[in-house]
Amino acid sequence: MQQEHAENASSYPVEAENAAEMNRLIKQAEVMTHCLGPVPASLDLRQVQTVLDVACGPGEWVVTMAKQLSQAHFVGIDISRLMIDHAQAWAKSQVLFNTQFRVMDVRGPLAFPDASFDLIHARFLVGVLTRMTWPPFLAECFRLLRPGGIICLTEAENVGIATSLAFTRFNSLLVESFRRQDHCFTKTGDNSGLTVVRGRLLQEAGFSLLSQHINTIDFSYGMPVHPDFLENYSTMLVVARPFFMQTLGLKEEELKILAEEVAGEMQDPSFQAISYFQTLLGKKG
Numbered sequence: 001m002q003q004e005h006a007e008n009a010s011s012y013p014v015e016a017e018n019a020a021e022m023n024r025l026i027k028q029a030e031v032m033t034h035c036l037g038p039v040p041a042s043l044d045l046r047q048v049q050t051v052l053d054v055a056c057g058p059g060e061w062v063v064t065m066a067k068q069l070s071q072a073h074f075v076g077i078d079i080s081r082l083m084i085d086h087a088q089a090w091a092k093s094q095v096l097f098n099t100q101f102r103v104m105d106v107r108g109p110l111a112f113p114d115a116s117f118d119l120i121h122a123r124f125l126v127g128v129l130t131r132m133t134w135p136p137f138l139a140e141c142f143r144l145l146r147p148g149g150i151i152c153l154t155e156a157e158n159v160g161i162a163t164s165l166a167f168t169r170f171n172s173l174l175v176e177s178f179r180r181q182d183h184c185f186t187k188t189g190d191n192s193g194l195t196v197v198r199g200r201l202l203q204e205a206g207f208s209l210l211s212q213h214i215n216t217i218d219f220s221y222g223m224p225v226h227p228d229f230l231e232n233y234s235t236m237l238v239v240a241r242p243f244f245m246q247t248l249g250l251k252e253e254e255l256k257i258l259a260e261e262v263a264g265e266m267q268d269p270s271f272q273a274i275s276y277f278q279t280l281l282g283k284k285g
């Protein structure tokens with residue numbers, strides 16, 4: 001079934017066609033690819049010819065990888081027409097002929113034949129998939145991979161662990177709003193639980209687990225990435241405000257104050273914080 005247009009409402013925290021969110025994602029992707037690497041260094045890409053990037057956003061990962069792996073053909077899919085148009089324009093500006101981008105909703109059947117890809121990559125689907133939609137999504141990935149194909153999934157538990165009060169409240173609100181939309185596997189607390197359950201979900205979909213890779217990013221005051229994280233979370237607290245208001249019943253004024261407090265704390269030399277990321281590699285067959 002063709003899925004060029006999303007029919008059911010997404011519970012992603014920001015509406016699909018939001019330019020501020022796109023700019024946030026461009027910068028976030030650059031930092032993440034730089035700090036985490038595009039894929040684990042142990043992954044052998046020499047035989048890879050076809051690659052799918054799921055919820056590709058503005059296309060940073062595809063563009064980065066398509067430059068490195070000129071023998072491979074890359075497809076990026078995302079629900080947002082804005083992101084897909086940007087990704088297409090970006091790839092064109094880099095004179096890349098091995099990329100393609102399509103609007104598609106990852107919560108339904110994906111419009112590709114069986115065994116179309118050697119590698120499927122997805123980073124940060126916490127806001128995209130729910131407890132109910134993870135299993136069918138992974139089943140679709142299994143169908144789309146060739147025997148021996150690899151799935152590479154990267155997620156975080158939350159926005160980070162910090163020593164400061166307002167930042168910790170921001171993290172709690174984000175996780176709780178995700179939980180109310182059924183995106184979390186934890187029943188309470190400040191973690192989504194995604195990094196805990198994905199190994200089992202992959203195995204239940206038929207994959208064998210190859211490896212788990214843990215990375216941390218220290219975004220304490222004074223660290224090289226601190227300005228990027230400050231900007232990222234400041235923007236997130238603006239673009240996701242309607243989501244927080246709707247899911248948690250918070251008032252706009254309250255969230256404005258929280259955003260000011262988070263920015264203030266992050267700019268204090270005492271601010272210390274770390275994020276942790278898990279990448280899982282699974283194999284079909």
Ligand SMILES: C[S@@+](CC[C@H](N)C(=O)[O-])C[C@H]1O[C@@H](n2cnc3c(N)ncnc32)[C@H](O)[C@@H]1O
Pocket residue numbers: 010012016025028029054055056057058060061077078079080083104105106107122123124125127128
């Ligand atoms: C947190 S961003 C991750 C972007 C990219 N994977 C990266 O790491 O830079 C999540 C992306 O999922 C997209 N998205 C949200 N709901 C979606 C859906 N149902 N199907 C496809 N994409 C979706 C958003 O438009 C956004 O680009």
